[in-house]
Amino acid sequence: MKFVFDIEPVAQARPRATRFGKSIRLYDPKAVKVYKQSLAYLAQNAYHGKPLSGPLRVILRFYRSIQRSVSKKEHTRRDNGQIRPTVKADVTNYAKSTEDALNGILWKDDAMIVDEFIYKYYSDHPRVEIEVIEIGEA
Numbered sequence: 001m002k003f004v005f006d007i008e009p010v011a012q013a014r015p016r017a018t019r020f021g022k023s024i025r026l027y028d029p030k031a032v033k034v035y036k037q038s039l040a041y042l043a044q045n046a047y048h049g050k051p052l053s054g055p056l057r058v059i060l061r062f063y064r065s066i067q068r069s070v071s072k073k074e075h076t077r078r079d080n081g082q083i084r085p086t087v088k089a090d091v092t093n094y095a096k097s098t099e100d101a102l103n104g105i106l107w108k109d110d111a112m113i114v115d116e117f118i119y120k121y122y123s124d125h126p127r128v129e130i131e132v133i134e135i136g137e138a
Helices: 030-046 072-079 091-102
Strands: 002-005 016-020 023-027 056-065 113-123 127-134
Touching: 002 030, 030 091, 056 091, 072 113, 091 113, 091 127
Parallel strands: 056 113
Antiparallel strands: 002 127, 016 023, 056 127
8 A cells, every 4th residue: 555645744752741630641742743633634534444453564755845945956956866864853753653643544553563664855745655565474
């Protein structure tokens, strides 16, 4: 299965904490929460099957916006893939927020993912591309 979601990728950030009586409540920062909710909504509209429950191979491609402050020459190099993002956030944090958002929608739980390939690019068209492949038991 292949999906393209027209949404700016957001990396998983450290959880925030507040006191709730004698306990502590942890929650996602607002930008992460909105991303997860939006991606889940888009995925529910794109995929109408049951969540997959066997071992999965997942290929994630994150296309983040090109900064406005770069020159036209640099912009072109980033847009055509000559220059790839080597700045924060790292690919594992993008993957974590995305995997969490898709739990119960594309897959039963992100623990089902046994192989994963993650790529990060610049683009004038920010998006998240996801390919999910069911693999048999070895």
